[in-house]
Amino acid sequence: MKVIYVNANSLQDIKQSCPDVAMALGYFDGVHLGHQKVIQAAKEKAQAHNLSLAVLSFFPHPKSVLVPGSEVSYLEPLEQKAEKLEKLGVDIFYIVEFTKELAKVEANEFLDDYIIGLNAKEIICGFDYTYGSKASGTVRTLAVYAATQRVGLTVVEELQWNNQKISSTLIRKHLTERKLNELPNILGGFYKTKYCQRNGLLPNYSLPNVGSYRVLIEDQHSIIECVATVKCKKHIQIHHELSTLSNLLTIQWVDQFETVSN
Secondary structure, eight states: OEEEEEOTTTHHHHHTTOOOEEEEESOOTTOOHHHHHHHHHHHHHHHHTTOEEEEEEEESOHHHHHSTTOOOOOSSOHHHHHHHHHHTTOSEEEEEEOOHHHHTSOHHHHIIIIIITTTEEEEEEETTOOBSGGGOBOHHHHHHHHHHHTOEEEEEOOOEETTEEOOHHHHHHHHHTTOGGGTHHHHSSOEEEEEETTTEEOTTOOOOSSEEEEEEEEETTEEEEEEEEEOSSSOEEEESOGGGSOSEEEEEEEEEOOOOOO
16 A cells, blocks of 8 residues: 655645546544445446545544644554554545645635546545535535546445444543543554553553553554553553563553452
């Protein structure tokens, strides 16, 4: 999979060599089951029309640009997102740099430059996708635009679990409420973070709320079951012989650990 960083300065050069694609649109934080449904729909379109499969997303999060000083709780860094997208069969991951200037671009101009401009022949997005200045573009305006440009448009309907929309916001809510055992129903697997024993949580991950949890630590070729206690937003205590573990750990968060009183 190619990872291509796009900004206003590099866009014209990238346009010169980009292939025809079925393009999935979204932020895709966490690449949860709702996102996977969008990408699967895009994959089917790509196969049906002999196109490459592309995902177009943004970084940093618009909130961090438009509201300076605001804290954005990312679920995972770009590197982990890219790993997941590659496993789903994505050929090209376009990462558009979100800036204050981009935020002012009108909806149709954004589509001209970043969607049609990057040779999207099939457009695939979720039902609530928005784009352009002040999120003025919606799936309704996108449908009109796609028809005039004679490109395909597939709008993927809401995916629910337990009568709630599967979303990155719902995942963050479960982390806050310590309901980790329910996350595989939303993510398709346990929530994962990377943690440095020396420096703490790696950037652009979120930890569950303060408390103790059952975890699985991926250590070289084995999986270690133990308990980890979240002390704050960046640091945890691992209840295991630390000298036997690598400095950089991949941790799967399984469930809240409840002590049983006698």
